Amino acid sequence: MESITNVDIRHFKLTNGDDVICYVQNSTEHAYIVERPAAVHVSPAGAWAFTDWFPFSDKKVFKIMKRFVINHTEVVNETKESYIKYSLQEEIIRDTIKDADYNDLIGDELDNLDIDSYDLNAKSRTIH
Numbered sequence: 001m002e003s004i005t006n007v008d009i010r011h012f013k014l015t016n017g018d019d020v021i022c023y024v025q026n027s028t029e030h031a032y033i034v035e036r037p038a039a040v041h042v043s044p045a046g047a048w049a050f051t052d053w054f055p056f057s058d059k060k061v062f063k064i065m066k067r068f069v070i071n072h073t074e075v076v077n078e079t080k081e082s083y084i085k086y087s088l089q090e091e092i093i094r095d096t097i098k099d100a101d102y103n104d105l106i107g108d109e110l111d112n113l114d115i116d117s118y119d120l121n122a123k124s125r126t127i128h
Contacts, residue, residue, distance in 0.1 A: 013070040036087040
């Protein structure tokens with residue numbers, strides 16, 4: 001097993017102001033090929049948290065063009081551990097749901113839904 005010290009997880013500061021932590025798969029002349037990028041948000045009190053960099057995409061591998069990188073550095077081992085836990089939690093949740101019976105998770109909600117009370121053709125519906 002590879003030691004966490006040897007895993008290339010880097011913090012990138014980008015020209016658009018984004019702070020991104022990700023696993024660097026590869027580097028070309030013009031770009032970094034990165035996996036599972038996470039945006040870093042820091043509160044005024046100094047606490048930080050990860051969020052998905054592209055929250056509406058299922059894609060896991062991205063290209064960061066070098067011309068948009070102000071600076072980058074490898075992160076300390078504690079941050080690597082936090083990043084790895086964050087980036088794996090989606091798979092842990094998906095595996096948990098897959099192991100459970102889906103009908104058991106939503107069955108009661110569907111049983112209580114009165115579908116006949118909805119007029120799907122109503123023109124006065126308000127959609128937000």
